[in-house]
Amino acid sequence: MLHFNNLYIDETVKNEELVKFISEKISYVNLHFVSGENHPGDGILLTRNRGAFVKPCPGQKGSVCCGYWVVEWGLGCPFGCEYCIIQNYTGAGDITLFVNWEDCKREIIELRQKVKGPIRLGTGQFGDPMALEKIYPLNTQIIDWTRDFEDFTLEIKTKSDYIEPILLAESAKHVTMAFSLNPLWLIDKLEHGAASLEERLLAARKVATQKNCSLAFHFDPIIPLANWQQSYEEVFNLMAAKLKDLRVNWISLGTFRFPKGFQEYVEKYHPDTQILSEEFYPSEDGKIRYFRPFREKIYNFAREKLEKLFPETAIYICMETPHVWERLNQAKFLSADLKKLLDARIK
Ligand code: SF4
Numbered sequence: 001m002l003h004f005n006n007l008y009i010d011e012t013v014k015n016e017e018l019v020k021f022i023s024e025k026i027s028y029v030n031l032h033f034v035s036g037e038n039h040p041g042d043g044i045l046l047t048r049n050r051g052a053f054v055k056p057c058p059g060q061k062g063s064v065c066c067g068y069w070v071v072e073w074g075l076g077c078p079f080g081c082e083y084c085i086i087q088n089y090t091g092a093g094d095i096t097l098f099v100n101w102e103d104c105k106r107e108i109i110e111l112r113q114k115v116k117g118p119i120r121l122g123t124g125q126f127g128d129p130m131a132l133e134k135i136y137p138l139n140t141q142i143i144d145w146t147r148d149f150e151d152f153t154l155e156i157k158t159k160s161d162y163i164e165p166i167l168l169a170e171s172a173k174h175v176t177m178a179f180s181l182n183p184l185w186l187i188d189k190l191e192h193g194a195a196s197l198e199e200r201l202l203a204a205r206k207v208a209t210q211k212n213c214s215l216a217f218h219f220d221p222i223i224p225l226a227n228w229q230q231s232y233e234e235v236f237n238l239m240a241a242k243l244k245d246l247r248v249n250w251i252s253l254g255t256f257r258f259p260k261g262f263q264e265y266v267e268k269y270h271p272d273t274q275i276l277s278e279e280f281y282p283s284e285d286g287k288i289r290y291f292r293p294f295r296e297k298i299y300n301f302a303r304e305k306l307e308k309l310f311p312e313t314a315i316y317i318c319m320e321t322p323h324v325w326e327r328l329n330q331a332k333f334l335s336a337d338l339k340k341l342l343d344a345r346i347k
Contacts, residue, residue, distance in 0.1 A: 002078055002135060004028045004095075006043030011035055018099040019046050025135040039075075039096050049074075049098035054107040057125065059335075060285045063319045067339035068155075069111060070125040073138050074098050077127035079159060080192035082273045083221050083256055086127055088265040095127070097136050104138070105145050112149050118343040119149075124157025124178065128194075131160050140165040147171045153249070153346045155216060159194035161203035166211055176249050176346075177207045178216035181239070183231035186223055190275065197235065201242045208246040214346075215246055220254030220318055222298055224290070225274055233305055240309040248310055249345040253302050254318040257289045284321075292324065299328055314341045 007028040013019050014033060026044065039045045053072055059065030076095030077086055090096070098104075111119065121142075123129040129139055139156050146154055147170065156166070157178040166172045179200040182190070187197055195203070207213050217239065222232065256275065260282075266273055280288045289295065299317055306315050316338060317325065325333040 002026045002044075004043040004093075006030045006032060006040070008032050008034045008040055008043055008045040008047075010037070010045070010047035013046060013048055013099050016099050018101065022046060022097065022099075022135050037096070039090065039094055041091055041094060043094065044076075045094075045096045046099055047096065048100045049103065052107060053098070053104040054111050054121070057122070060287065060319050062285050062321055064317075064322055064325050064333065064338050065335045066316065066318075066342050067120075067335065068342075069119060069121045071104065071108070071121065071123045071138075071142070072098075072126055073104070073123065073129070073136075075126045078131050079128055079194050080269075081159070081194070082190045082192070082266065082270040083223065083258070083275050085258060085262065087269070088259075088262050092269050095132070097132070101138065101141060105141070108142065108145055112146070112152065118151045118153075118346050120153055120155060120176075120342060120346065121146075122155040122157060122178075124155065128158050128160060129156060130158035130162045130165075131193075133162060133165055137165060140169070143169045143172060143175060146174060149174060151346065153214065157216075157218060159191055159200065161195040161199040163203045163207050166207045166213060169211065172207070172211040172213040175207075175211070175213040176216050177204060177213050178218060179204050180218045180220065181235055182219070182223070183228075183235050185231065186225070190223070190273070197238070201239065205242055205246065208243075214249045215243065216249045217251045218254075218318075219302060220252055221256035222253060222302065223256050223275055224278065224294075224298055228298075229301055232302060236302075236305050236309055248313040250314040250316060250342055251306055251310065252316055252318045253299055254320075255290055255295045255298055257283075257287045257319070259287060262288075295320070296324060296327060299324070303328070314345050316341065 037047050057068040057070050074097040076090045153176045155176040159180050184197045283289050
């Protein structure tokens with residue numbers, strides 16, 4: 001059971017059934033009634049989303065962006081990955097959940113009516129959605145709301161192996177179950193609370209074979225610590241062995257990057273971490289990254305291996321500049337090209 005020191009409930013939602021449901025699924029020491037969306041810290045806040053649930057992915061300024069849509073259900077995550085930017089924004093372990101699901105449902109339906117052509121909608125942008133699904137089963141609902149949508153996929157991205165909602169769904173053909181992966185030793189060292197590599201791959205195989213849903217994988221962030229080529233190649237080979245003959249829609253690659261101020265967060269919560277041991281440089285978008293030629297070396301290495309093992313899968317790079325894409329592809333590659341590449345996988 002997830003435990004919090006404080007449960008904060010926004011006065012405007014205190015009588016909602018969902019608030020009662022969540023309160024009964026967690027344990028907490030103190031209960032407070034508050035006003036608004038601002039998280040007071042050290043706990044979980046249940047409130048209303050006063051803005052939009054459904055938004056275009058906030059692809060970084062200057063990056064090649066894939067035209068993804070995201071559901072902003074709140075913010076936070078019970079896992080404790082040492083490289084996590086979200087934990088940096090929220091305070092480690094703090095979670096905000098929006099409970100006005102009727103607005104979320106309406107906006108998702110309106111999105112399908114408004115957008116012509118394929119839609120890729122994801123719930124994994126603001127925390128690990130399956131890590132919270134037992135107390136906040138929004139993905140279960142979205143799978144159901146969208147089951148008759150044409151030209152659509154719901155991407156559920158996780159580092160857990162919790163797949164029951166997909167296995168129990170009436171239909172999950174419109175779901176892309178996505179697992180974020182890293183070498184086993186990095187998972188053990190950095191991804192506190194998350195499932196093991198074997199468990200994630202087993203869960204992937206299960207949902208694909210039992211529910212006919214598509215799969216996706218994200219290597220983001222790639223962290224090139226000691227023997228990184230060998231470590232990542234072992235994961236690629238393991239994936240190929242475990243997932244043989246299954247449909248993998250896409251695999252993304254992204255190297256570790258972080259905003260200014262992140263270092264203080266890491267030093268506070270993970271003082272012995274090794275993730276900052278490489279050299280980093282500020283990029284034009286304000287993020288701090290590995291040196292560009294080193295990033296390109298990593299992408300070239302991973303892409304070449306993965307393209308051989310998964311020839312039908314779109315292998316793409318997340319949040320990189322057109323310049324990096326152009327050097328990797330030896331041709332211009334812009335946001336519209338990336339959108340087309342990924343949209344083609346859900347037709
Ligand atoms: S699973 Fe994702 S959101 Fe959760 S701590 Fe790890 S990186 Fe952050």
